[in-house]
Amino acid sequence: MKDKLFSYIDNAEALAVELETEMCKRPAVAPESGGEGELDKALWLESWLKERGFPFERIDIKDERAKGGVRPNLIVDVHAACSGEYKITSLHSRPEGTHVHAACSGEYKITSLHSRPEGTHVHAACSGVGSGRSEHKSPGVLWIMCHLDVVPPGEMSLWDNDPWTVLRKNDGPLGPRLIGRGVEDNQQGLTSSLIAAMAFKQTGLVPGFQVKLLFCADEECGSTYGMAALLKECPGLFNKDDFVLIPDGGDIRGETIQISEKNLLWLEFSTKGKQAHGSRPDLGANAHLAGAELAVRLHSELDTVFNDRDPLFEPDYSTFQPTKKTSNIPNINTIPGDDYFCMDMRILPRYPIQLVLKEIDRIKAEVETKHKVTISYKAAQQVESQATPEDSPLVSMLSAAVKEIYGTSTRPVGVGGATVGSFLRKKGIHCVVWSRIDDTAHQPNEYTLITNILGDAKVIALLMLGTSKNPV
Numbered sequence: 171m172k173d174k175l176f177s178y179i180d181n182a183e184a185l186a187v188e189l190e191t192e193m194c195k196r197p198a199v200a201p202e203s204g205g206e207g208e209l210d211k212a213l214w215l216e217s218w219l220k221e222r223g224f225p226f227e228r229i230d231i232k233d234e235r236a237k238g239g240v241r242p243n244l245i246v247d248v249h250a251a252c253s254g255e256y257k258i259t260s261l262h263s264r265p266e267g268t269h270v271h272a273a274c275s276g277e278y279k280i281t282s283l284h285s286r287p288e289g290t291h292v293h294a295a296c297s298g299v300g301s302g303r304s305e306h307k308s309p310g311v312l313w314i315m316c317h318l319d320v321v322p323p324g325e326m327s328l329w330d331n332d333p334w335t336v337l338r339k340n341d342g343p344l345g346p347r348l349i350g351r352g353v354e355d356n357q358q359g360l361t362s363s364l365i366a367a368m369a370f371k372q373t374g375l376v377p378g379f380q381v382k383l384l385f386c387a388d389e390e391c392g393s394t395y396g397m398a399a400l401l402k403e404c405p406g407l408f409n410k411d412d413f414v415l416i417p418d419g420g421d422i423r424g425e426t427i428q429i430s431e432k433n434l435l436w437l438e439f440s441t442k443g444k445q446a447h448g449s450r451p452d453l454g455a456n457a458h459l460a461g462a463e464l465a466v467r468l469h470s471e472l473d474t475v476f477n478d479r480d481p482l483f484e485p486d487y488s489t490f491q492p493t494k495k496t497s498n499i500p501n502i503n504t505i506p507g508d509d510y511f512c513m514d515m516r517i518l519p520r521y522p523i524q525l526v527l528k529e530i531d532r533i534k535a536e537v538e539t540k541h542k543v544t545i546s547y548k549a550a551q552q553v554e555s556q557a558t559p560e561d562s563p564l565v566s567m568l569s570a571a572v573k574e575i576y577g578t579s580t581r582p583v584g585v586g587g588a589t590v591g592s593f594l595r596k597k598g599i600h601c602v603v604w605s606r607i608d609d610t611a612h613q614p615n616e617y618t619l620i621t622n623i624l625g626d627a628k629v630i631a632l633l634m635l636g637t638s639k640n641p642v
């Protein structure tokens with residue numbers, strides 16, 4: 171069974187190049203980064219999926235700034251495509267075209283996808299796969315989640331070729347690579363997951379789980395029109411027993427499985443003092459001096475209070491860094507009455523953000539008294555994350571699959587935060603970020619290795635099949 175899938179994937183290089191090339195031609199850059207959004211890319215993918223008989227749904231989130239006024243999110247039902255079961259759900263039988271703008275019109279509420287009775291999607295019995303996995307709980311739906319959007323190319327002179335035209339080069343020890351904006355982030359994952367899905371479709375095999383691909387909008391700019399909107403607008407889309415693989419981060423050997431993020435806290439501090447002549451600080455209250463002291467004290471004292479270490483993370487401690495600073499007065503000989511700076515804090519998940527804020531308030535009050543200023547702050551981002559357990563069946567299944575395909579032993583890691591996975595983990599859904607990549611995302615001459623696209627497709631196919639330990 172596996173051999174059939176692997177042999178399809180081994181011969182899928184042309185498909186990988188086609189998918190990467192066509193997606194790259196349709197720059198899905200967010201409006202705030204000067205782009206039109208994901209519509210063209212989504213429409214192309216839709217026609218590709220339709221031609222190959224994959225049922226899908228598009229959930230549009232309204233965004234007037236984007237082409238078509240929407241940010242599209244695509245859901246592809248891989249299991250249904252292979253088993254033919256989709257015909258019985260209204261999701262796939264409703265009139266052509268109703269999926270367009272479904273989210274905007276509220277129509278999604280009437281689709282069976284979000285309202286069908288609990289359990290109707292469980293189908294392992296039909297395929298005869300998955301029954302040997304009794305030592306673990308089975309996932310409700312196995313999601314492979316990628317994002318459609320890409321970041322802008324940045325400084326064009328740093329590119330050796332047009333970032334929107336895929337260039338194939340065979341210049342390294344690891345075989346051919348494809349160069350272009352988005353080919354790794356996140357089209358490698360997208361391509362791998364589509365090839366894995368095609369492997370099932372073409373060989374007539376049925377995945378061992380309900381398997382769905384989710385291609386989200388707006389990941390690069392905070393997921394407001396992507397994952398965050400989906401969770402809000404379609405509360406029934408995910409279930410607690412779902413598993414989610416996000417092939418959108420990793421390392422060159424594919425050995426790290428991200429299961430956790432540090433809590434993220436971005437604060438903007440505004441200090442109000444009293445402006446005075448540079449020669450008479452005694453008549454003023456130096457807001458910059460107060461702000462600077464606050465920044466230094468927050469950096470050093472929070473470090474001391476929240477000083478635990480956790481080897482899951484790199485660095486293995488919480489970080490409290492002053493970052494953005496706006497200019498205040500244009501001249502040197504004035505005591506400034508206003509100050510503004512920001513702190514970027516990445517806190518080990520064991521420390522609730524409220525506890526950190528309490529400590530910040532204590533230090534802030536002392537600085538206010540000392541410098542006779544008032545300081546206010548607001549959070550630009552505040553995300554408390556929950557880890558996927560290290561012993562999650564998703565982690566062990568993925569680990570076994572990576573070992574089988576790449577011969578690599580994996581290890582769980584945490585990251586500085588906050589990834590799109592935190593939205594799901596907060597809901598208690600097991601979710602891991604993994605892929606084998608050279609980590610060229612967001613760089614000029616971004617590239618992806620074809621061996622990684624196909625290797626990751628095999629890992630994903632094994633996950634879809636059940637567990638690679640199963641003699642299926």
Ligand SMILES: [Zn+2]
Nearest residue numbers: 317355356418
């Ligand atoms: Zn990405």
